Amino acid sequence: MKNFELFICPKCGKNLYAKALSLYCDSGHCYDIARAGYVNLVLGSKRTPSGDGDAAIAARRKVMAAGYYDRLYAFFEELTPEGAFLDVGTADGSLPGRLSEKFPDTSFYGTDLSKYAIEKAAKTYKNVCFAVANNAKLPFADASFDTVSAVFTTVFPSEFARVLKPGGKFVRVTPGKDHLIEIRRALYDEVRENAYDDSLPEGFERLCSAELKDSFRVGRELMPELIRMTPYGVKSDRERLKAVSEGECEVSLDFRADTYIKEG
Ligand SMILES: C[S@@+](CC[C@H](N)C(=O)[O-])C[C@H]1O[C@@H](n2cnc3c(N)ncnc32)[C@H](O)[C@@H]1O
Ligand SMILES: [Zn+2]
Numbered sequence: 048m049k050n051f052e053l054f055i056c057p058k059c060g061k062n063l064y065a066k067a068l069s070l071y072c073d074s075g076h077c078y079d080i081a082r083a084g085y086v087n088l089v090l091g092s093k094r095t096p097s098g099d100g101d102a103a104i105a106a107r108r109k110v111m112a113a114g115y116y117d118r119l120y121a122f123f124e125e126l127t128p129e130g131a132f133l134d135v136g137t138a139d140g141s142l143p144g145r146l147s148e149k150f151p152d153t154s155f156y157g158t159d160l161s162k163y164a165i166e167k168a169a170k171t172y173k174n175v176c177f178a179v180a181n182n183a184k185l186p187f188a189d190a191s192f193d194t195v196s197a198v199f200t201t202v203f204p205s206e207f208a209r210v211l212k213p214g215g216k217f218v219r220v221t222p223g224k225d226h227l228i229e230i231r232r233a234l235y236d237e238v239r240e241n242a243y244d245d246s247l248p249e250g251f252e253r254l255c256s257a258e259l260k261d262s263f264r265v266g267r268e269l270m271p272e273l274i275r276m277t278p279y280g281v282k283s284d285r286e287r288l289k290a291v292s293e294g295e296c297e298v299s300l301d302f303r304a305d306t307y308i309k310e311g
Contacts, residue, residue, distance in 0.1 A: 050154065051080075051176060053131060053191040057088045062188065085169035085177035087162065088186040101163045104139055106275040108167070111141045113269055118261040119220065119302055120145050123196070126218070128153050130193035133210065135182045136160075136200025140168025140175060147174040156192075158185065185210050194218065204248030213311040217251055223258055223301030227277065230298060233291045234283045243303065251307035259302040267295045 054063040056072035063070040063078070070078045070086055078086050123142065128150055134143045137157035147155045151174070158180040159165050169177040180186050183203045187210045195207045198220040207217050222241045231238045247253060265273055271292045274280050280288065 051086070053154075053156065053187050054086070054088065054178065055186055055188050057090050057180075057184070057186045063186075081166070081169070083166050083169040084173065085165050085179065087165075087179040089160065089179050089181060103275055104161065104164045104167055106272040108139050108141075109272045110269060110276055111139065113263075115263055115273075115300070116141065118259045118300060119198070119304075122257065122259055122302075122304055123218075124149055126194070126216075128155075128194050130154070130212075131156065131191060132194045132196070133158070133185075133187070133192045134196045134198070135185070135207070136197060137168060137177070138164045140164070140172050140177060142196065142198060143175045144168065144172030147172060156187075158182070182206065190215075196220070202248070205250060208248075208250035208309050211309040213309055215309045216254065217248070217307045217309065219248075219305045219307070221303050221305075223260070223303040225260070225299045225301040228299050228301075229296055230274075230277075230279065230291060233294075234279055234287050248307060250310055252310055254306040254308050256306070257304045259300075259304060261300040263298050263300050265295055265298055267293070270295060273298075 051063060051065045051070055054070060056063055056076050058076045059072060059074045061072040061074055063072050068080050078088060080086055123146055128146060131154045133156045135158050137143060137159050140157045143155035143157045155175040157168055157175050157177045160181055162179050165177045165179045178186060182201050183206060185206055189209055190212045191210050192215055193212055194216045195211055196218045202219060224240050226241060274292050
């Protein structure tokens with residue numbers, strides 16, 4: 048189900064209403080709904096595209112299509128999302144997109160700072176409501192969502208708590224210690240453990256933590272795309288990076304999913 052009713056005006060905070068091809072608030076602010084079916088609710092100079100660019104998003108798409116996130120999708124399906132679900136930093140929108148096919152009675156939303164990403168997401172997943180928006184200042188009314196997910200993206204717990212209903216869930220996914228370990232070993236002499244922030248986000252109680260492990264065959268054609276999705280492309284020795292990019296291997300996937308409940 049697609050609707051724009053949970054959005055608020057980023058200028059004055061009043062509710063937005065869809066009329067023809069725009070969203071309006073009672074103060075007279077207006078935002079165009081792009082032809083692809085999304086809105087850009089980032090204001091002023093910050094409207095210039097930021098976040099991941101076109102090449103990174105295209106790479107992400109190919110890797111996802113090859114099954115990279117299948118274990119993660121299964122985890123979210125097991126949550127049986129109901130009501131309203133927001134995926135922040137959604138990139139190509141494949142998580143809410145896939146879930147919307149399985150749970151047609153749930154309202155799915157996806158936001159990202161990257162206009163490229165949201166444009167592609169909106170063209171592909173017509174049942175999801177997408178907006179260009181910053182995780183730090185989400186254009187949604189207080190207590191709008193039953194679930195907020197943040198997968199490999201920046202988190203602002205107090206802002207996520209604001210848009211969640213009391214008792215709503217915040218699901219944060221970060222890399223576990225073995226995530227892509229084979230690639231990191233090939234690139235670095237000393238492999239540092241992925242930093243994990245175990246602190247409880249303010250305003251939340253911990254519900255559960257899950258380790259989601261899988262293995263993933265990366266053929267030669269996919270390896271450069273996988274590397275492009277990671278930070279390794281800019282943080283590695285050129286020669287070693289070239290060797291890895293031209294190779295193929297079976298990699299470990301290790302996702303850590305922490306689920307919190309909003310207090311109150
Ligand atoms: C590593 S990607 C992960 C994307 C997606 N969640 C996934 O797992 O496939 C991080 C995404 O977060 C977005 N991002 C980073 N900081 C953001 C912010 N402050 N607000 C909104 N999006 C942000 C980037 O544009 C990028 O699309
Ligand atoms: Zn307004």
